[in-house]
Amino acid sequence: MKTGNEQRDAFAAPAGRREWLAGGWALFWENPIGKIGLILMACFALMAAASFVPPLLDPMYHPMHGVDPEISHATGPSAAHWLGTDFIGRDIFSQLLAGARIAFMVGLSAAFMSIFFGTLIGMISGYAGRFADTVLMRLADMVMVMPTLLVVLILSSLFGQLRIWTIVLLIALFRWPGVSRIIRSQTLTLKHRPFIEAARVAGASHLRIIFRHILPNVLPLAMLYMTFRVTSAIIIEAALAFLGFGDPGTVSWGMMLQWVWKTGHMFQAPYWLLPPGICISLLTLSFYMLGRAMEEVLDPRLRKEGESD
Amino acid sequence: MTMEIRRYILGRLFQITLIFFVILTVLFLLFRLAPGDPVSRMVDPNMTPEDAQRLIEQLGLDLPMWQQYLIYLENFLKGRFGISFHYGQPVSEIILNRLPNTILLFTSSILLAAFVGVFLGKIVSWKKGERIDTWVTIGALVCHTLFLPWLALIIIWVFAYWIGWFPLTGMISAEIWTDPSAGLLRKGLDIAHHMALPLITLFLIHFGSYLLVMRSSMLDTLREDYILTARAKGLDEATIRNRHAAPNAALPVITSVGLSLAFSINGGALTETVFTWPGLGRELVFAVSNNDYPLAQASFLLIAAVVLTANLVVDLLYAYLDPRIRY
Numbered sequence: 001m002k003t004g005n006e007q008r009d010a011f012a013a014p015a016g017r018r019e020w021l022a023g024g025w026a027l028f029w030e031n032p033i034g035k036i037g038l039i040l041m042a043c044f045a046l047m048a049a050a051s052f053v054p055p056l057l058d059p060m061y062h063p064m065h066g067v068d069p070e071i072s073h074a075t076g077p078s079a080a081h082w083l084g085t086d087f088i089g090r091d092i093f094s095q096l097l098a099g100a101r102i103a104f105m106v107g108l109s110a111a112f113m114s115i116f117f118g119t120l121i122g123m124i125s126g127y128a129g130r131f132a133d134t135v136l137m138r139l140a141d142m143v144m145v146m147p148t149l150l151v152v153l154i155l156s157s158l159f160g161q162l163r164i165w166t167i168v169l170l171i172a173l174f175r176w177p178g179v180s181r182i183i184r185s186q187t188l189t190l191k192h193r194p195f196i197e198a199a200r201v202a203g204a205s206h207l208r209i210i211f212r213h214i215l216p217n218v219l220p221l222a223m224l225y226m227t228f229r230v231t232s233a234i235i236i237e238a239a240l241a242f243l244g245f246g247d248p249g250t251v252s253w254g255m256m257l258q259w260v261w262k263t264g265h266m267f268q269a270p271y272w273l274l275p276p277g278i279c280i281s282l283l284t285l286s287f288y289m290l291g292r293a294m295e296e297v298l299d300p301r302l303r304k305e306g307e308s309d
Numbered sequence: 310m311t312m313e314i315r316r317y318i319l320g321r322l323f324q325i326t327l328i329f330f331v332i333l334t335v336l337f338l339l340f341r342l343a344p345g346d347p348v349s350r351m352v353d354p355n356m357t358p359e360d361a362q363r364l365i366e367q368l369g370l371d372l373p374m375w376q377q378y379l380i381y382l383e384n385f386l387k388g389r390f391g392i393s394f395h396y397g398q399p400v401s402e403i404i405l406n407r408l409p410n411t412i413l414l415f416t417s418s419i420l421l422a423a424f425v426g427v428f429l430g431k432i433v434s435w436k437k438g439e440r441i442d443t444w445v446t447i448g449a450l451v452c453h454t455l456f457l458p459w460l461a462l463i464i465i466w467v468f469a470y471w472i473g474w475f476p477l478t479g480m481i482s483a484e485i486w487t488d489p490s491a492g493l494l495r496k497g498l499d500i501a502h503h504m505a506l507p508l509i510t511l512f513l514i515h516f517g518s519y520l521l522v523m524r525s526s527m528l529d530t531l532r533e534d535y536i537l538t539a540r541a542k543g544l545d546e547a548t549i550r551n552r553h554a555a556p557n558a559a560l561p562v563i564t565s566v567g568l569s570l571a572f573s574i575n576g577g578a579l580t581e582t583v584f585t586w587p588g589l590g591r592e593l594v595f596a597v598s599n600n601d602y603p604l605a606q607a608s609f610l611l612i613a614a615v616v617l618t619a620n621l622v623v624d625l626l627y628a629y630l631d632p633r634i635r636y
Contacts (some may be wrong), residue, residue, distance in 0.1 A: 032443070033450075114620075144327050144568075145616055149575040150593060154336075154609050157597040158343035158350075231454065232572075239579055242458045242593055257459055261583075266462050267470050275461030284452040292450075 024297045034293025040286035044279070048104050051097035061091050063098035063251040074269045084271040087263045096275050100254040102151070103234050103283055106168055106252070110233035113172035115179055115226045119218060122183025123210050127191060137184070140177035145226055148174040148232075149239050156245045164247040167240060171233045179225045186218045227291035231284040238280050253280045314628060321624050332613050336606060337381050341374065350602040353394040364392060385610075391603035395596070399608045404589060408611060410480060411588035412422050413617070414504060415577050418511035419566060426516040427562055430523025431555050434548070437528060451515035457541065461583040469504055475506050478585040507584045514576055515569075522565045526558040526633045533557075560631050567623035579603045579623050589615070 054061035060068050062172040070278035083092040104292055152170050156162045186252045199213050240246050241254030255275035260273050341347050348370045352361050365371055369380035390400035433445045469477045485491050485499045539549045578590025589608050596605035
């Protein structure tokens with residue numbers, strides 16, 4: 001119970017943050033879900049870091065262009081190709097490593113951007129109130145009901161092949177409303193706290209109040225929602241690639257699954273079908289677990305739905 | 310009280326109509342402003358010049374933008390979406406034909422997932438901290454984060470290809486539906502047989518999150534005073550759980566269903582595509598792959614309408630079940 005009170009104090013004022021972090025870490029590490037999530041994520045980070053190695057060893061291990069000169073069809077695992085090769089003789093293991101890098105890149109950057117938009121809009125909406133609040137929140141309602149994957153699909157049909165960074169930006173543009181609602185309600189509760197009133201009386205400008213006093217207090221919450229956004233961004237990019245609308249210049253796990261599926265190898269090549277799917281599922285699981293464990297640390301009474309998409 | 314409900318329903322209806330109108334307008338603008346020729350996007354390049362001319366006039370593609378917009382709205386209200394490039398049929402016929410299939414799969418999978426999720430969440434919350442609780446929670450997390458198209462492929466591989474219990478793809482078997490002696494029951498069973506695997510896929514993806522919501526909501530509810538009262542009255546545990554705690558704890562699940570509708574429709578489209586289930590989502594993916602713009606536009610609009618309607622239904626259900634919510 002003691003930790004609960006400490007947390008609330010830390011939430012109210014930025015002072016004593018280091019102790020709070022240490023206590024929070026202990027609480028996080030006690031939770032098996034947080035521990036599993038973090039370990040899993042570390043494994044994938046290692047994979048992403050290792051993805052630079054195989055192309056250096058031999059050009060045939062290049063995930064996109066490297067082809068084993070002796071192989072021209074899908075083959076099972078061997079000493080030279082630990083997970084076998086795909087339909088034109090590219091190494092599946094090095095593709096899998098490169099996919100980890102893409103997944104982290106897409107997940108983290110899309111999540112960061114959507115959190116950035118969401119936090120900014122949420123703070124403005126909560127702090128300004130009245131007209132701005134109504135307009136922004138109605139906009140949020142509107143964007144919230146849009147199925148992101150299908151929206152990006154329609155856009156790719158109109159604007160042609162989308163590059164990976166366009167996809168990342170689009171995901172971010174459609175995934176901020178959930179965050180902005182949470183940040184807005186947090187801002188509303190902060191707005192009338194004494195330290196904000198004090199800052200106002202001392203003559204701080206609105207911008208200063210928002211960025212210097214409100215932002216540090218909503219940041220932990222924003223970081224929490226970032227973990228959930230990472231999972232949804234990875235899933236959307238993978239689904240898009242799977243349907244054949246990914247960036248053709250990148251080797252992502254969704255892309256690999258698209259190749260298995262489209263070339264009709266799904267019943268013949270389990271060594272090719274299983275790894276990318278397992279990786280997508282486990283990486284999203286790790287971020288999701290991390291988020292849930294963080295949620296329990298930040299506030300046990302916080303809304304627990306944890307948003308599903 | 311009924312007055313308030315009516316006002317609430319009307320308010321939501323107005324909001325949802327407004328959102329749909331905005332989507333309609335944004336789609337119009339996107340189709341006109343995207344790079345390339347707007348006419349070639351709505352008129353099949355392979356049409357005869359006379360047919361093309363008639364379609365251009367019907368859609369008003371030779372008129373100024375604002376007139377085009379009015380014609381677009383009028384055509385929408387009359388259900389005229391142009392001619393599909395691929396099928397060569399009016400788009401409205403195609404999508405109306407696909408709509409029931411999507412609604413069937415979508416509704417049954419969400420209802421099944423919600424009921425099972427609520428039921429299991431209720432049971433698990435009663436065993437908090439025990440081994441079964443930990444395992445079911447982890448299992449639910451894993452199911453929830455499985456990559457849907459991959460899960461679909463694995464399920465097809467195992468149950469349709471390897472064991473062979475279910476058909477690989479599609480919604481009906483031609484030989485049963487062309488057989489004049491086949492009764493309604495046989496046809497219904499045929500659809501159910503085809504629907505089993507897509508249904509299981511969507512169910513597995515969804516039930517986990519509903520279970521987790523129900524579990525934490527139950528744990529919150531158990532701290533309420535009226536549960537203490539029920540205990541003090543000496544009611545047995547099963548009654549407290551099923552009659553006193555569960556109905557209230559299930560409310561957040563309904564909210565969660567509403568919040569995840571957009572996610573569910575994404576999943577529905579992926580499932581339909583992998584299983585070649587003839588629904589709207591598959592039609593949209595197909596249309597986008599083949600640059601069949603009229604079909605893509607109309608399928609997207611109809612899918613948006615389905616999501617919005619489902620949202621409305623969820624809101625109404627919530628208002629009906631929880632008399633405190635009348636905003």
